[in-house]
Amino acid sequence: MSDGQTPTTGATPTTGATSTATGPEVHVEVADVPVAPKHWAADVLLRDGRTAHIRPIGPDDAELLVEFYSRVSDRSKYYRFFSPMPRLSDKDVFRFTHVDHRDRVAFVLMLQQQMIAVGRYDLIRPGEAEVAFLVEDQHQGRGIAQVLLEHLAQAGRERKVDRFIAEVLPDNTRMIQTFRDAGYKVVSEYEDGVIQLEFPIDATDTAIGVMQAREHRAEAASIERFFHPRSVAIIGASRRQDTIGQTLVRNLVMGDFTGRVYAVNPTGSAVSGLPAFSNVVDIPDDVDLAVVAVPADAVQDVVLDCAAKGVHGLVVISSGFAETGEEGRARQRRLVGLSRSYGLRLIGPNCLGIINTQSEVSINASLSQVMPPRGRAGFFCQSGALGSAILEKVQNRGLGLSTFVSAGNRADVSGNDLLQYWEEDEATEVVMMYLESIGNPRKFSRIARRVSQRKPVVAVRSGRTTQGVPMGHAVRKIAAPPAAVDAMFRQAGIIQVDNLEEMFDVAQLVAHQPLPRGRRVAIVGNSDALGLLAADAAAAVGLVVNKSVSLGAEADASDFEDALDAAIDDPDVDSVIAVYIPPLNVSGDEVANVLAAIGEQSDKPLVSSFLGVEGVPELLRVPDVAGTAAGRGSVPSYPAVEAAVRALARVVEYSVWLRTPEGSPAEDDSVDVIGARTLVADRLRGASGTVELSQEDVATLLSAYGIETSPSVPVTSVGEAIKAGVDLGWDVVLKATAEHLRERPDLAHVWRNIDGAHMMRDAWATLTQVVGDPSRAGFVVQRTAAPGVPISIRSIEDPLFGPVVSFGISGPLTELLEDRSYRIPPLTGRDASTMVREVRSAPLLFGYRGADVVDIREVERLIQRVAQLQHDLPQVSTLELGLILAGPDGATVLAAEGRLEPGPAARSDWFVRRLGQQAGDTLPS
Structure with a gap:
């Protein structure tokens, strides 16, 4: 493998194609040469920060392979094949360069138009493949085998391979360690002088963490x-x-x-x-x-x-x-x-x-x-x-x-x-x-x-x-x-x-002053007008003014020192804003010395509007260790108090984010990811464009993630509506769901609490008069849901941005005002909680005007489940839970729809390191 030593593998299955070989050039006569997926090729960074190109091997690589093998030492060849093998035969060259990119997969690493490494796997039984590597000696120690292993494992996952096996000689210690360092759970056995390593190639959190740590070191x-x-x-x-x-x-x-x-x-x-x-x-x-x-x-x-x-x-x-x-x-x-x-x-x-x-x-x-x-x-x-x-x-x-x-x-x-x-x-x-x-x-x-x-x-x-x-x-x-x-x-x-x-x-501010612990501020100044401006600005950006001290125009340095010390010592103050406008013929140097001294010693941030100066003026600087720029403790100054307050508010938000426990993405053993992926694959089989999921498919997909939907029966006549009411046990609603009628405040398109055939006929007659042609109304019958606040949860797969989830109160006003919150999966508990609370209409969920507080935990659970679904299934292009009634005892999903787009079942940047392609590639580094 990499790092100087390479593992061996057993006999490699030969291809069924025929060939004739003359020297290193192999001429192949095949009807159809298998084509590797385009996304398998990538530019990569090695451990030393230099680049190389990884790609699937091909028939045209015969000469490159022979030249590569001639540069590899006898020791490395022995580690690879367990026997002296000074040169590759024509049969070997053909076998190694002709793969089907399914059961036999091989990658080469290219540098300066030369092949410097080869990694491959060969399927030996369903779900299990043997893996091996060979790295040119002068490039060993650069982390090449780890890169090859990552890309082979991802190719294997795409080809339904679950486990890799590698046979390694006992003294090939660096190779053994390479497999163990990959983050997979490796099991080893010793037999006939050979160590056999076996490990599942699931993209576990540990394996992904190892990959990302290597990515970080190489890019840095x-x-x-x-x-x-x-x-x-x-x-x-x-x-x-x-x-x-x-x-x-x-x-x-x-x-x-x-x-x-x-x-x-x-x-x-x-x-x-x-x-x-x-x-x-x-x-x-x-x-x-x-x-x-x-x-x-x-x-x-x-x-x-x-x-x-x-x-x-x-x-x-x-x-x-x-x-x-x-x-x-x-x-x-x-x-x-x-x-x-x-x-x-x-x-x-x-x-x-x-x-x-x-x-x-x-x-x-x-x-x-x-x-x-x-x-x-x-x-x-x-x-x-x-x-x-x-x-x-x-x-x-x-x-x-x-x-x-x-x-x-x-x-x-x-x-x-x-x-x-x-x-x-x-x-x-x-x-x-x-x-x-x-x-x-x-x-x-x-x-x-x-x-x-x-x-x-x-x-x-x-x-x-x-x-x-x-x-x-x-x-x-x-x-x-x-x-x-x-x-x-x-x-x-x-x-x-x-x-x-x-x-x-x-x-x-963040370069020179400590981070605030909270939103509470004190304002100390010698101008009442500027103090009021600062207080107004603070209130507008969510800061709480717990102390405001007006020292008067004649305040001197000692007055400022006493007031600032008291504000900083106050346990109910997290930050201090100092405002100084000097009287006529006063330089302000003494006040500046006070501000600089207090700013250097304080464990709370101190910002100022000092003489209307912008930046970190010389008078307020603490000398840096190098004696050049302002050092830690220097007091930043802003020409307007509003700018000082705005900057402080930004830093407060960051400090709050930093101090809030992040949590971890929700995990639930009851989620049926395999079932959901199977459904998506079945619906996309043979599709060349967008696939609209049926209501039944959407319900099945959501159910795999623990989201149950209220049964909805499409009807086109009053007779069908009556039959649906009987089948659902009555106490149902009749509603129009067509796009041009949905959420129209000027049209009553829903009739609730229908409890018999006579009521259904009345409802049908009334609604058809309101909405017009019933064939265009998209009528459905559903069980009556418990009352609640209407909310919606949506997700999309952006080709560049990836998965996006949004939340909002349902209704046309929400859409007009764009009152929705967004997050990028995977979501933590903190993410879901913040999403619910940051929309402007959030008070409707928390007992607005005496209403019941809805089951917020269930709303957050639904958001996290939708986010997990979108994160797991990139082929889901859109998913919309357009109407959910959230009440004090739970939430009922009344309307949901989804679409699929053909594409890879995994995002290409999930589990492998790769530099982005140029020329419009969607994932540059």
């Missing part, structure tokens, strides 16, 4: 190499002033980069006093990072040169890619594909660059002449033009950054990669993100939720209303409503703000 490692290079080559360096190449060289040198800088210029002339080389391969020393500023059509040649030199990563400043149109998009696809195929990660193209302010690196590999002060915040943005403005704003506010990335078209490295890095980066305590698009929302949500548990993540998302995607971003628009995306941010603990100014307002 790939970014760490960008921020800590020992040497940088500027490819496209220029002697001419006011050029991009000259700017890059100057910024690197003037930024006091601690490593070596090399200029690459076709003429080989010196640039800014640096010796220049005509090609990166001519540089005599190692090169870790290449910053590329050459014409777009020359970038691909640069990639090949950098790969030959062993460069780790590229920062492509050059424009002329996807932002220019279809031709540029094709050029960008080729660039990313080429970079990854040669093991390189890429930031850009069309980007501003990267910055690391840590003194041991101090790299400004960007077009920005502003080197921000060292600080605690990491910043990710996509727009290059906006990046320059952001850096100037950071400097003016005295905030300070640890690292900065402008990703441009975000063709490869994305915000997800930066989150993986910043999670472990000790120099970064706050994450700021300006997002113009989200390539893989599910992965983003998963990583951000984990990072938010440790560090505040403050984000601005452009295009929130239009869900638009900028030119150059090869991702699809999110079809889910904007409220669903906002809910995903809240669910992940992200502090989402409306604009860049508010982002900096919040960031300077």
